[in-house]
Structure formats: structure tokens, C-alpha cells
Amino acid sequence: MTRLGSLVVTGAQWASLGAAVLLLGGFGLFLMRSDLGLRLRALADNPVQFTLFGYNMNHHRLLAFGLAGFFAAASALVTAYDIGFDPYAGLHAVLLAVVAVIIGGQGSFVGPVLGALLLGVLRAQVVWYWSARWQEAVTFGLLALILLLRPHGLLGRKSRLEATS
């Protein structure tokens, strides 16, 4: 446990911060610089075109799901080290992640990170200034607002919703 002025940060929190920076940095580098990352982004952009260029769509989908599982497990490990875990915690975590992705913007790498930070700070502020029982209402109210006013998120590319669904 360390103190930075009036801020108290526990060892587990340092560990989760370090893990997040390391994993996200590595993932961003992998997506933006490596050949495989380029192929995964191409698959997200246009699966039909991707297949026409001779790549196996299913293999890359499997790989994407594997990577997603790897990162989810990493965050679960960090959570379990900090506050513990139970079999029902997964759904809630995924819902929050979905809200963060929508706030930040789909198809952007920095967007969801920004969305997650924003959501975390906002949820903490709700507890601080108001009450913990309104956390969910504020979270999903924000989701509704973003969907209504800015459905492509803060940093996502603007596109017609009909085309993406």
C-alpha cells in the first residue's frame, strides 16, 4: 500500500493498473503493427472482401474469440486478486464492458479505453456524491443517452446505422 498525498493505492490496485497498461499496450501494438492484427482489422471491416482475398474467415474469427477470452480471463484474474470473484460476477462485468464500448465507439482502439475510464470515474462519483444504489441507473441512463444522441460513440467512425446492422 502506498500513499500519494491524500490518495491511497493498494498493491492489488497497482498490479491491476500495471497489468492493464501492459496488456492494452501490447494488444494495441499487436493490432496496429503486426500482420495478424492487420488481418483481424480487415475481417472486422469487411468479412466478404476478406474471404475473397483468400483468407480463412472462420480461423480468424476463432482466433479473435480466443484473444477476447484471454483478455477477459486476464481482467478476471486481476479482479479476483483485488476483490474476489463469484460465478455470477461475469455477466455484470460484460454488461459494463459493453456500455464502455458503446460510449467510446466501436471500431476504434482508444475509444473503448476512454469509455471504460470515463464510466469507472462516473460510477465512483455517483457513489461519492449520491448513493451506491443509483449506480446502475446512471450507467444505463448514460448508455441510453449515448445511443440516442451519438450512436457511433465518442471516437467511433460515423456511419449509417442501417448499414451496420
Place this chain on the structure above:
Amino acid sequence: MSYLLHLLVYFDIYLIVTLSLNLVVGYCGLLTLAHAGYYAVGGYAYALLSLNLGWGFVPAALAGAALAGVLSLAVSLPAWRLRGDFFVLASLAVQALIFSGLYNWSSSDAPLGSWRNLTNGPLGITGITGPDLLGWKVVSPLSMALFATAVAGLCAFVLWRLQSSPWGRLLLSLREDELATRGLGKNTRLAKVQAFAVSSAIVSTAGALYAAHIHYLDPSSASLDQGILMLSMVVVGGLGNFRGPLLGAAVLIALPEALRFLALPDAQAANLRMLIYGLLLVLLMHFRPQGIAGKYRLQ
């Protein structure tokens, strides 16, 4: 015997739920998670009106239906613009907001049903009166089963007439190609609002029936788990026709009950049941993705 009658009442309740959900998911092609919210709104409206104002089942259920119909604008207005995943998320947001509303609209120093303590929060409402019809108090399990079957039959009749009407065909064409339907001069936005209003009003009746049957209601009837259960009933049974939701409700109610009779070791029985239940659902969706009796497959 009363166990079977209780199961029959459950089946009636979920029959109303699945048939009304099918109107939105199967006929409009809009996957909604907010249905459980409207189900709970109907239950709470019945519980509060009957406990505090002494209203009978029919007027209280009708008032609940009107309230749910108006509140359904919260999902049908986003459905004007949003489709696919985005609409599912919007309906999730509506479900979460309804749930938080029911969960938090309470304060410990005000009496139940007053403006400051409308829902009694996580403690729920106890001692809800059973249903009554024209002075007839429904008390015994048999008469409750008959009453629930009659209500479910009425709701099913209304939905059947609506779905085989020109308006039902309008919803089908909206599902297949909304742009083309608008090109033919149909008001698809109005049709969506109507479909959601009808569907929410009918599912709120199921909520009132549930509250009157169990005599207890808490916010978990508006939870996401409940919404997912309703959705999986419709998807397992099959979308877009009348047999599918009926079969889905029957299968998903009978399956966990049938698993009770397997001789499982007591300590792990509950978890094993959930495991078998989940496995069967996964297998069913893998081998028959359009549901048991489905005509239409969600993209």
C-alpha cells in the same frame, strides 16, 4: 395435484409472456430485453392498486396495461432509428432503468404505496390479494388454474386476431424489409409504436396474474435474468408463428421441473440441473437455430 395446478398457472403466465414477446421479436424482428420490465410494471400496478385502493383484478390489470402501454414508448421510440445490436442495447438500458426504478423507489420511514415509498424497494410487496372476478374470489388452486387459463386464452385470442389481421401482415413486411414497406406508403414507425404498446400491455397482464398468484412481488421479476429467460423461451420455441412461443414456454417450464425427478445427489442437484439445462439449450440452438417450430430466424 396442486403442484400440477401450480405448474399450469405458471405455464399460463409464461404463455401470455411468450405470445406477446413474439409479436415484437417474431413479427417486427426487434430483439428486446425490456419485456421483463413491463411484466413487473403490470405486477406492481396490480399489487399497489389492489392493496392501497382496494381495486378488483380487472380494473387494476387494465390500469397496469395502460401504464405499460404508455411506458412502452421508451423502447418503441428508439426502435424508430436503431436496429440490430444497437436496439438490443437500448432495450437493455430501458430494462436496467425500470429495474433501478422499482429497486430504489423506497424509503424506510414512509408507508408502503405512498409517493415516497411506492415499491418498498428490494424487500418487495407482501400479502398481495388474490384475483377476483365479478364478486367471485379466486382462492382454491383449481379455480386459480381455471382463472389463469381463461386470462391466457383471452390474451392469446386477442394476439391471434391481431397477428392474422392486415396489421399483422404489415408487421411481417416491416420485419422483412422496412425500407420497401415505407416505400409502399405504410407508416412503419407508427406500426412499431403500436406493436410495442400492445405487446407491453398484454405482458403486464401476465405480471398482474403472477403477483396475484404468488401473493408476493419484488424487483427481481424485472431483472435481466428474467428478460433473458423470456427471450430464450421465444427463441427456443421458434419465432414468427403461433405454435413456437407456446412450445417454448412449455419446454422451458417443464424442463427444469422434469430434471427435479432425476435421482441426482442432493448436494450438487441444483447446479447439475442448471448444467443440464444450459447444455440442452446450447445443443438445441446448435442443431436447430430457428427454434423447435420456428419459421423465422433472427440475423
